[in-house]
């Protein structure tokens with residue numbers, strides 16, 4: 001019966017393509033007890049500068065120290081770093097490990113193992129999951145202790161707490177035919193109708209090991225109802241009582257301020273519709289929120305419907321051709337989306353300059369900008385590739401590369417694990433989560449994609465051809 005329930009939506013949508021995902025990576029068979037990255041430029045992420053010609057020593061999974069090059073190499077495995085830059089392992093502030101970025105006309109069952117591998121192959125050694133099936137994530141979280149999990153260390157929220165019939169239900173309904181829509185909705189959202197239900201929703205997630213809570217306060221399509229302030233406040237208050245942070249999916253400045261006034265800790269997707277004034281940005285700064293603009297989400301959706309979606313070279317390695325073909329202009333041209341969704345996408349396209357400006361206005365107001373990709377969650381946001389694209393887009397928005405990199409490392413690490421986070425920086429005693437890049441990302445943001453070596457907890461993650 002269960003199988004039938006799963007197959008039924010698949011039949012309605014046409015048979016989902018079966019994808020053979022590439023292995024991409026493996027852990028090195030016997031990690032060296034001591035590794036030295038020799039003569040390397042180091043961006044420690046503790047400030048906005050980098051150190052030239054350093055030897056970085058890693059022992060038993062931890063960073064032991066940095067010193068001007070010329071240190072004793074006896075007994076160490078040496079990784080040559082000349083002309084390269086060592087940065088902390090990336091932290092993706094917004095992923096959906098149990099999701100799939102497939103287009104609506106080529107639905108694919110999520111493959112959390114491939115999502116994990118694609119993220120780690122892209123240098124993402126830690127990630128925050130902000131929406132997915134609680135039970136599945138709970139089980140996956142336990143698997144992190146096992147060798148079978150090849151992916152970022154992660155923290156999860158479970159289903160997004162949403163207003164009944166509001167976003168994301170309102171979008172899923174028009175994106176997929178029933179019952180696929182009902183199935184997707186159940187996996188990603190947890191609808192509530194009043195503050196008491198919101199409190200219960202928080203409690204259920206926390207009881208099942210959630211590390212943070214996610215709310216949705218957005219209108220997709222444009223006339224969808226949004227979560228009212230009393231429900232937002234009740235959920236955030238309960239999360240804080242339980243010692244957890246709360247993040248919200250927002251779209252406009254009005255919704256961002258509603259969340260901030262309720263005490264939200266982070267805003268996902270920035271202000272991507274309409275204007276953000278300097279006064280609004282200052283209020284968000286005063287409220288102490290951090291913002292993750294996820295500019296890539298909107299660029300990818302727009303590219304798809306404008307028939308110019310083009311996966312990056314990296315993404316062509318991360319995903320099989322069978323998965324990427326349905327994104328191609330030739331296929332996309334033959335498909336139609338719901339008019340309400342197209343109206344929303346049209347508004348998104350028109351507001352692109354405002355969206356980039358909003359990210360810069362927030363940055364200028366002193367609001368921490370954290371890098372999140374919606375990897376494997378939003379259509380076209382291919383796990384790993386979307387994150388690397390987001391770094392480029394934040395740089396395009398005018399945020400200095402050093403701060404883009406801090407937003408991809410130390411800032412999300414501290415959000416997740418507090419001021420004493422043991423990852424996110426290159427300092428003695430921290431976990432040896434490291435990415436070696438070809439070039440200097442402070443002068444050329446594209447260097448962030450030229451990944452030479454990924455190390456997670458002192459173990460080199462080898463590429464599998």
Ligand SMILES: [Zn+2]
Nearest residue numbers: 094131374377
């Ligand atoms: Zn998302």
